[in-house]
Structure formats: structure tokens, C-alpha cells
Amino acid sequence: MTVISPPAKLTAKDFATDQEIRWCPGCGDYAIVKAVRNALAQLNVSKENTVFVSGIGCAARLPYYMATYGFHTIHGRAPAIATGIKLANPELDVWIATGDGDSLSIGGNHLLHVLRRNVNVQILLFNNEIYGLTKGQYSPTSRLGTHSPSTPLGSVERPVSAAALALGAGSQFVARSVDTLQTHLPKILIRAHDHRGASFVEIFQNCIVYNDGVFSEFTDREVAADRQLHLEHGKPMLFGAEKNKGIRVNTEKLEFEVVEIGSDGISEKDLLVHDETNRSLATMLAAMEPPDFPTALGVLFCRPAPTYEGAIGEQIEAAKSGSKTRDLNELLRHGYTWSVDSEHHINTQIT
């Protein structure tokens, strides 16, 4: 009898390569790669079945640091490459590492379509609101008035909200976390992996060189509790160091408002309860911004739907099991043909 021992459970370390990491010291990307390895170890996935695909930018270097299959491609195009991979082999577990420039500027079109089609991949968008690798130009998520080498007088463009855009594109899974939240982030990555379909995760990431502290108003340890709303499906939207603040709907204006429990007779029952299957709710949560509102983190939206490659595969399987021939010789001979014999007599056939 042959005894097959179960494969040893991989640790986060097993997902690290021998390549020296080339991000700036103190970059938020170190924390993200750590959380990704941690999540993969917890998920107990195999290295050989996992593929990291990226475009261009600091975030896009991530595949080199993962001991899985990896493809570092061209600027903005990772979703298209990943779609091709899933069409070739739907069994592969594909992750996309991208940044705000890569997927909201040059690759905006591909992000829209990979989400809309619902290709079963995980998209990790490292949002640092700046172009890092090209030395600090403003990005499509930079706030109005951002001073950068290309906008010395301040940027005049209004930023795009990554999560709101993903929801608008028809994404069936949208979540958010922060690079430094080393318990929260792996949990969100695991949720994203478990979701079948395109899972979009916006990770607020600090660029220590060109945009240091851009998220500190809600990520700094002293203010985090009061400025972050951690969503949980079926739970009231409570936050604050004292757990005494919450989100309520102002039905007259159809907008959110922050309320304090205990004042004006407000109790927990008055608060909104998170329903992650509600796209409208998720869209309003994505739009909450400091200083008036806390930043919504966690799974904003999750509603599984058929995947693109699954539907394509079904059509092919149906065609293969149908009545049509699969003989190539017959393919070349269908329709009108004619035979010429050695005496140049012609016989026509129709099949």
C-alpha cells in the first residue's frame, strides 16, 4: 500500500522568494506583501496554482516577491492578461496587484471591463494617491490641490473614488482595508479569495517618499477608532473609541449622518445595519469622506454572480456535447464541395 503523506501546510514564509525587495524603506507595500503571504498561508493554497499578475508601478513589483507563478506585464493591462489566463485555464487562482495610476488612469478601461465581466480574479488596488515609480506626480486619486512636480501650483482635477468606480462598473465584490491593519487586511484578502467572481480590494497604502501621511487623518493610531467604520454584515454601523458613534440615514435628504448614541435619545436601534448585498448602500458607504464621515473599511459589497470564464466554458462544453461534428476533416468539407476525378469529371456534393 502506498502511503501518500499530506503536503506540509505552507507558512507565510514559504510564499517569499529569494529576491531582494526593492521598495523604499518604510513603504506601505512591505506591509501589504506580508499580509498577502499571511492570507495565502491561512488559505492553504498551493504555490503552483497561484498566479500574481501586475502592470507597471511600485505595486506591480509584487509578483517578484511571491514564490508562486508571476507575470509582471505592461502599464494598466494586468486585467486583460489575467482574463486571457482565466480563459486558458479557469482553475488557476489569479491575483492582480495594481496601483491607482495603473488601474484608474492608463488601465481604467480594463478595470471597468474585468469587473463588469466578473472574471474570477482578486484585484488588489494599492491606492497611495500618487505616482511613486515616476517620482511623485499627482494621480487620478490625488486630492484637489495636490502639489507635485507636474502640478506645482496644485492639481485642478477632482479625484476619482476607486471603490465607487468599482461599484459603478458592476463589481460584485468591493472591499477596503489599510496597509498597516495586519489583522484586518488578511481577513479581507481571504474574503476576496473566497468570493467567486472579480473581487476588488482597495488598500490605502502610504507612500513614505512622495505622499507621506496622506491618509493619516483616518489611519493614525490616535484617531483611527473615531475615523474608521469597520463594516460587518448584519451588524449596526457603530464606530468610535467609545463605540458610541454611528451612521444613520436622514430619510428627508436621503443621505447619511453621523450620530452619537445617547444624545437626543438616539439608541443603537436607530443605526443603519450593514447589508453587504445592497449595492446602493455600498455606494453611499464608499462616498463617505473625512472630515465629516469616517472612512468605511471591510466588505462594502458582496453578491456572487456567474463568472465570465464559467459562462464561456459552459457554452463550449454545450457545443462539444451537441450534435455538431468535431472532426476537422468534416469542418473543411461542410457546405458545397465538388470532386474532380482523373478524367476531369465533376461531381458536386452538399453536406
Add this chain to the structure above:
Amino acid sequence: MEGTAATAQPEVQRKSLDAVVIRFAGDSGDGIQLTGGQFAQATALAGNDLLTFPDYPAEIRAPAGTTFGVSAFQINFSAKPIRTSGDEPDVLVALNPAALAVNLEDLKPGGLVIADTGTFTSRNLDKAGYESNPLEDGRLAKYRKLAIDISKMTLAAVADQELGQKEALRCKNMWTLGLVYWLYGRSRRATVEWLAAHFEKRPELAAANTAALNAGHAFGETAELSHEIGAYQVPSAELPAGMYRNVTGTEALAWGLVAGSYLADLKLVFCSYPITPASGLLHALAELKEYDVVTFQAEDEIAAACAAIGASYAGSLGVTSSSGPGIALKTEALGLAIASEMPIVVINSQRAGPSTGMPTKTEQSDLYQAVYGRNADSPLVVLAANSPSDCFEVAIEAVRLATKYMTPVIVLSDGYIANASEPWQIPEIDQLVPFPVHFRSETAGCEPFTRDEETLARPWIKPGTPNMEYRIGGLEKDYDSGHISYSAKNHQRMTDFRAAKIDGIANDIPLQAAEQGADTGKLAVVGWGSTFGPISHAVNNARDDGIEVSHIHLRHIWPMPRNLGGLLAGFEQVLVPEMNHGQLVTLLRSQYLSHAESLSKVTGRPFTVHKIEDEIRLRMES
């Protein structure tokens, strides 16, 4: 016994002709392409050799009656092997004044005009720019003329079906086809069957169109057409024994890609974005799901190229297809495929440019783009198909080279090849040589970047293979380890290697042979792509007159066959006819310091035989 029309009439005396060129022309809503396609089918089934040339406007429904809304379909059919769709039509079918205005200048002197007088109204004459009716004002004096009120006769023929006027009039292409069938003694059977199948859900339309077809045919039989119109027959061509079909370049490419992936033992993943004239390939392959063909209509050209690369990375055969402007968008992705050594096939159905140019008109002006059109030193393989049926073999060759050498391969086709059709002797799949891909999975002795010593190709390792995980991308990589490398010495080595890998493919392709004529001499006419037909015909004509001229035609554009430089050097003159401003000629001159000279034609239409023949005679007689 009741006599049928066929037996009641005396057998007509048909005058025998070797070859005939007919051009059907009408409004883009007149069903001209369909009419031409049916005539081509009936002609193929009658055993003639043939080539067709559909020529239609870019506008889907251009305003009725205008000259820019004219759609045409030309067919050359013959009792002998033919190579072009014909220089000048012998017969012009003009279903409205605009069709006559646009096409009359091409008609051979003494040629026959068949015109529908029902459409020659003052309004339509005005739209076509005629101040008087050309059917009556003597303008057709040097031609023969068959002016019939086809519109009226069609309405009478389909009266039983009680269609509306508009639907009834749409049958007039079938009436016309019936008449032309009679003129050339063609069987109506295949068209009647096609109508029944095509209008399965509208039997009244099948009946009306069939009635119109029969009425046109009966008109030919019964009308006392003047002696000079007459009836003809074109005897069947003596094709080699075997099974044949008509095939367009689009069909042959689609089947060639399917056959190529079958021979490589790969799933085909075809990724494309709609563009004229390349979209037909996407449509053809989307119909072949039972052959395990995945088609992906991407969000743009770039995504199509990238998805093809992703598919090949994951172990399928990734193919992308477009026309010049779309290929331009794919350029950066092609660079990635070169850097990461991904086997993909890229089809370019060339069209007239630059920019949007003339989308439905043919040209072969993307040769520079294919060979040189990328940033940096980025060589790849370029092949060119020379006719509709040749696309089948070229597609297979592209798959073979891409998978064996881990390189992108560009196949140049063009708008003419894509849409034209010709008889094709159907191959037996079992007689094609398979070239199954061997994916590397053994770890011992094979690092992810250990190259094949002969081909210099890196191993193809599918994600999903245990213990072979590797990272790759567009950054320069170390020759041996595949890790990112900015080393000066390594970049020199990698650049040299990329060139050497492609150059080495010259050892794996046939030596260049002359299609006609000797390997040395006074004049060689050198071509590539769809100029094959006109060059071949022109050289053949000249040789029939005792002029010693050779025809050399390239399938492998890059790398070039090893003996090409020497072959060209053996001729006193080298003439390169191209539907561009002189691209292959520049390539030949730069590669071999050749004395090749250009014969350029950029009109959006194929070369005529006589243009090339005249140039040959001029050079050989001076």
C-alpha cells in the same frame, strides 16, 4: 406529357469562351455581395477556376442611389487556371445609374452592360451626376447593351407572394442573377437550395426570390436577345483530381488556426476587437466552439493582444487579430510578448491607410509596421499569405514557428485576401505533420530558463506545474536565471540572443525558389502577399511570348530565406510590385544591398495584370 421550360425551348447554341470577368454593381442595399457570392458558388460547382473581388463601401447603408453607396462584386472564371479577379470586366451589371457611373470606365471596350432601366429615373440620374440618360444618349456606343426594366419584371414575377413593394423589389438581384445564370449556362440548383434554407422562417420570401430567379432565367431563354448578346459557356477547368470547395481568406485563416492548434495539441484562445476588414475572422471562429475554440471580444485592441499573451502564458495558443490601426495599438503588448518570449500569433488584415484611411479598401502597407514597428530592438517572425486558400497553410506555419521558438508571429493578410474567394483543394488533416507542444514539468536539469540549444527557446512551463514556479515580465531578465537584471553585459547578451533566435529560424524554413522562370537571368519580379495573382499572371503572359522573366514570391518575410540575397543577386534587374509606396523593396535593399526597384500602386484596389506586364515588357524590350 407537359413540357417544362427547359425542354420546350430549343437548345441554345452557346459560344465557348476561355474566361469571363463579370462585375455586379448596385446600391449597397441591393444585395450585390450576396448575388456575387451565389454566382461564385454556381460557377465553382460548374468546375471553373475562379477568383472573386468584393468591393463595398465603408458605410453600412449609404444614402440610396449615391455613387459612394455603390457596392460591387467582381468574379473572374475560366476554363484554365487563373490567378486574379480580372483586370477589366467583360460584363457590367448595373442595378442603378450610380453603379454605372462608378464602374463604366473599367468595362472592356465591346463589353456588355446589363442595366435596370426601372431605376434610371431623373432623380437617380441626378444623384449619379448624369445630366442625360446614359442608356439613351449614345454614351454606351462602344459597348453592348442589355437595358431591361428589371424592377418591373421582378414585381410581376413575385406578384403571387403579395409582398409589399419594398420587399418585392428586393428580389431584383435574384431576377438579375437568373438572367446571368442563363447567359453563362449555370445551374440554379444551389441558389434555390440556399434560398430555401436562408428564408426557412419566411417561406414567402424564399418563394418570391426563387420565382424572381426563375423569371430572370426564363427571360434569357425566351426573349430574343440580339445576336451580339448571345449565350456563352465557359468549359470547366482541368483542375488536378481531388475534392474542392470555394474558400475565402477569412475562412481559410480560421480553419488554419484551428488546424494549427490541433497539430500543436493546444486549445485556441482567439482574442479580438471588431475592426474592418478583420472582424470576419472573429465571427468565423466564434462559430467553432465545438472545436474547443474560445473567442474573446475584448474591450479594445490592447486588451485583445494582452489576453492572447495571458492565454499563451497559461498554456493555450493565444491569437489576436486586427487591421493596421488596431495592430498599432497592440504594439506595446507585442514588445512584452518578445521580452517574455510568449508564443502568440497576430493576424493583420491590412487595409488602406494611414490612420482610418479607407477601411474597406485593400493595401499591403503594414510591412514596415510588422518588421520594424516597435520600440527598441524587438525582432519577431513575419509571414504573408498570398491568396485566400494560402491562408490555411500560412496560419499553420505561424502556429508551428510561434510554439517551437516561443515568439510572437505576425501573419500579414489584407482586405482583398480576407474577402476574395477561390476554389481550394481540400487537404486531409491526417496528412499534415503534427508538432505537439511539450510543456516542461520535470524539475531535474531544467530550470525555468534553461534554453533549448538548437532553437534558443526558453521552456514553456504552464502555471499549475508543481515546483517550477517562475516569475517573468517586461523587465530585462538575466539570460540564465530569468531574474531581473540591469547588467550592461547581460543586456548586450539578451539583445544579441533575441536577434539570433529569430535569425536562426531561417534554418527551419524552405529555401526561396522561383515560382516561374530560372534562378538567374535578366529580370525577376519579386512580390509578397496578395500581389501573387497579378504578378504570376503577368509573368506567365510574358513568358508565353518568349520573354525570359522569373517570378519570386515571399511567404517568409522575416527572417528571410537564407538564399534570398544570392538569388536576387543572380538577376540583372529586380522589380518589386507592391500595393504600398515601396516597403519590401526597401527591406531587400537594406538587407542585401540589392539593386531592387519598386513598382508601386496605392489605389485601394489590387494590381491589374497589364500594369505589371507592361512594366516587364518595357524593361525587357528597352
